[in-house]
Amino acid sequence: MNKKLIFGAIGALLLITGCSKQPNLTNAANVNSGATTTPTVEGNATVNTQNAEVQTENIQPMNENINNITNNQKFAKKVSSIVVYFDFDKYNIKKSQWPKVEELAKILKSNNKNYTIRIEGNCDEWGTEEYNYALGLRRANSVKNALIKLGVDPKKLTLISYGKLNPVCTAHAKWCWRKNRRDNFTYLP
DSSP states (O other): OHHHHHHHHHHHHHHHHHTOOOOOOGGGHHHHTTOOOOOEEETTEEEOOTTOOOOOOOOHHHHHHHHHHHHHHHHHHHHHTOOEEOOTTOOSOOGGGHHHHHHHHHHHHHOOSSOEEEEEEEOOSOSOHHHHHHHHHHHHHHHHHHHHHTTOOGGGEEEEEEETSSOSOOSSSHHHHHHHSEEEEEEEO
16 A cells, blocks of 8 residues: 555656746847856746757768859869860861860869760761761770870770761751761769
């Protein structure tokens, strides 16, 4: 019987202390402004806002991630803006296209981060799919070898040939076919 009475008293005590009012924290805003406040009393609860500590979240890593994304986008845009064109049925780099290859090498060497550049060989609509696939691969390999000779890490370069399947121009004219005989460059993070 005494055990029931003791457990009942403990339960009643817990019930009473658990039902107290929530403290009034309206004066906590004054801590940030530097004002000292006196303890706030409401009901049976006392809150001392003078010793309240507010921790600020460090947002530096988030800013760094945003800067990295922005830098990667700028790098990708620079890389993709360069297009190397080839003559009909040729895969050697024309003299007029060498400045573009040199500019690409300069851009790639300036970025020391881990990335891959996909060199994409393309052809005009003349010839079979198999022939154009092989020619596109030779064009991509020609630029890859030139970039390696200019100091670009070969591990950062990969090749693909689209043959005649990826035209930028579909008109059946010489001026259009010239635009499709090209290498494009895509940044792969």
